[in-house]
Amino acid sequence: MAPLARIRLQAGSLPGAIGALVRDTRLEIGWSQDELAVRTGTSQTKIWRIEHGDPSALDLAMVDGVLSALGLRTTLEVEGRHLADRADQRDPVHAALAGAVAGRLKRCGWDVASEVPTGRSSPTGWIDLVGYRSRDAALAIIELKADLPDIGGLQRQVTWYEREAPFAARRLGWLPATAAVIVVCLNTAAVTQQLREHRGLLAAAFPGDASAVSAWLRDPAAPPPPARTLVVTDLAPRRGLALAPAGLHGRAAAPTYRDYAEVAGVLAARRPAERQGRARGPGLAAPRRRVEQAP
Structure with missing residues (x-):
């Protein structure tokens, strides 16, 4: 051969x-x-x-x-890892999470852009949300995760966005002086288990905590958080940010949902009612039952 x-x-x-x-x-x-x-x-x-x-x-x-x-075999392999970002953005659960987080940021006084392309000449990825607060020239780089199948991939993705986001912000006319990366995960029992299994690795990679990053997002006078923070949230209508601790540096918030499939099912059931104008309000309320965590 x-x-x-x-x-x-x-x-x-x-x-x-x-x-x-x-x-x-x-x-x-x-x-x-x-x-x-x-x-x-x-x-x-x-x-x-x-x-x-x-x-x-x-x-x-x-x-x-x-x-x-010349005796050479010819094959062509095209790798488009950044296209996974686009697939995520078309996912209904991911879209609902993006809408919930973007709405909360706007109510806190942030300008928010979604699906922001990275790459100097052609897109090499898309950042889910980028927020800018002109009062203190702060930049929030937000990656949203409805599930965590690839911890290593998440770290590489965040590193890339951390480097590229300031350039993307300038293309939007923003001139950031400080920046922080915030990974917002859907608060499911499945994600909690994934976080628990990789707690040591993720705690080192994401040293920030939910209270510090929430204070910074609410108040320009608050000190900037560490460069990276990982938090969890739900899709219920909220007035505040509702960013809860992921358990990397202490106790984790109780999961709101069982897994991605449960959230997708509830969203799918809501769509006919929303089309007919019978939806009671935006967002996905948390189920009344408590989700049991794995020991």
Whole structure:
């Protein structure tokens, strides 16, 4: 079986990467450009253009033929991890959580933008919510989680947003002097269990606590919280922020819901009533029963 050459590419680097692969493999075999051209059924000029990264020479059928002649297998893997952000934003539970948190921030005097793109030239991700308070030039970078399937992915995501959010804010006309990252999780028993299992790791990554970040969000005179805080909340109509401790630095708030599926089911049941104007009000009230936590 022919060897599989893996090339890690960045935007705009495909012509040069393929050209280098063709040139290096050809020289290792000991062929001239003329010999490779004969074996491929093309011209030496075409081979030269491919090896020198000429984008106009990247005819896929031709490149595949050249690589095959060199004994290389051709596969194409496209990784779009940032597109997961868009899938989350279309999720009804995630959307309800975003609406609840954004509304509470606005009532506290914040300007709020949703689905804010990151990346200098093209989007490489979308921040769920970015809040700006002009009085003290404060920036709140908010990531929303209805579930926590990938703790490592969350940390990488937050690190990226932490770096990119100030640039995104400036594109919105905001000039932040201070910034804090706040991860707001839906307060379910399933999330509580995930947080408990990774408490040591998350406590180090998110040193802030719910009371400090809530005070800062409410009052410009309050001291800024640590750079990162992880809290939980529900979807019930609230006048205040309703950000509760996640249990990383003490006792966790009692879960409001059992899991994502329960919240999704309640939201789905509400939609027909909302379309007919029978909804009693915005938000998703907490169930009256208490959710039992796993020991």
